[in-house]
Amino acid sequence: MRIATWNVNSLTVRLPHLTQWLQSAQPDLLGLQEIKLTDDKFPHEPLQQLGYHCIAHGQKTYNGVAILSKLAEAPQDIQTRLPGMAEDPQSRLLAATYGEVRLINVYIPNGAEVGSDKFNYKLQWLSAFTAYIKEALRTYPKLVVIGDFNIAPDDRDVHDPKAWEGSVLVSPQERVYFSQLLELGLTDSFRLFEQPVESYSWWDYRAAAFVRNHGLRIDHILISPALTEKCQSCTIDIAPRKLERPSDHTPVIVDIHE
DNA sequence: ATGGCTGCTTTGAGCAGA
Numbered sequence: 499m500r501i502a503t504w505n506v507n508s509l510t511v512r513l514p515h516l517t518q519w520l521q522s523a524q525p526d527l528l529g530l531q532e533i534k535l536t537d538d539k540f541p542h543e544p545l546q547q548l549g550y551h552c553i554a555h556g557q558k559t560y561n562g563v564a565i566l567s568k569l570a571e572a573p574q575d576i577q578t579r580l581p582g583m584a585e586d587p588q589s590r591l592l593a594a595t596y597g598e599v600r601l602i603n604v605y606i607p608n609g610a611e612v613g614s615d616k617f618n619y620k621l622q623w624l625s626a627f628t629a630y631i632k633e634a635l636r637t638y639p640k641l642v643v644i645g646d647f648n649i650a651p652d653d654r655d656v657h658d659p660k661a662w663e664g665s666v667l668v669s670p671q672e673r674v675y676f677s678q679l680l681e682l683g684l685t686d687s688f689r690l691f692e693q694p695v696e697s698y699s700w701w702d703y704r705a706a707a708f709v710r711n712h713g714l715r716i717d718h719i720l721i722s723p724a725l726t727e728k729c730q731s732c733t734i735d736i737a738p739r740k741l742e743r744p745s746d747h748t749p750v751i752v753d754i755h756e
Numbered sequence: 757a758t759g760g761c762t763g764c765t766t767t768g769a770g771c772a773g774a
Contacts, residue, residue, distance in 0.1 A: 511762090558764095560772075608773060704760035704761045
């Protein structure tokens with residue numbers, strides 16, 4: 499089974515890239531973030547034509563998440579609300595069960611700047627999310643947590659750790675939450691395998707960041723113990739970032755032996 | 757270097773992203 503995550507930064511703009519990528523990568527499950535459209539505008543038809551059944555939790559202008567599936571099993575126990583953040587108007591979570599696999603797709607807040615209101619919202623969100631994942635690990639042996647975490651877990655995941663030190667996406671306050679997810683039993687599937695140095699999943703649109711490989715690894719696929727032993731590979735596909743008018747993020751993919 | 761791009765918005769300057 500192939501599972502992937504991709505922050506598309508507007509599904510409307512990126513639909514041609516998405517359909518092209520689906521045909522080449524052929525994921526069974528794909529979590530999208532920042533679709534930036536409401537559910538009534540979701541492009542079900544072109545994705546259905548490629549064999550994908552989609553569920554979405556959208557929002558106008560900002561945020562929005564979706565899951566695409568070409569598995570036989572219909573999604574069960576669909577969840578869009580993060581317990582503890584029930585009043586949150588921002589669409590950042592979509593979870594569903596496909597057969598034995600529980601998939602949680604997230605767009606974790608950016609945080610703007612350490613110490614800002616948005617940063618505090620991010621920490622509050624991460625706190626509620628950690629409790630939610632703890633419970634999910636108890637409930638679902640085969641758990642996959644994917645998405646744009648907006649956290650670079652380690653200095654290896656940062657092109658210039660000195661320049662980024664202490665700033666949003668790499669601050670200790672944020673990284674401790676990522677560590678907690680690992681302490682709960684999840685594994686960062688990317689680090690199960692030997693990887694090229696300077697592997698990133700996001701590059702700023704500005705200052706030719708991509709061609710200079712000035713990036714961060716902030717998109718992740720975390721898996722529960724029952725899946726760790728079955729995980730065969732985890733890769734970042736930078737090909738879509740090279741296209742005309744790309745998303746600033748690129749897909750991350752895992753292959754899990756059935 | 758606090759900009760630098762890009763996407764969105766009752767369309768045009770300002771917000772948000774990371």
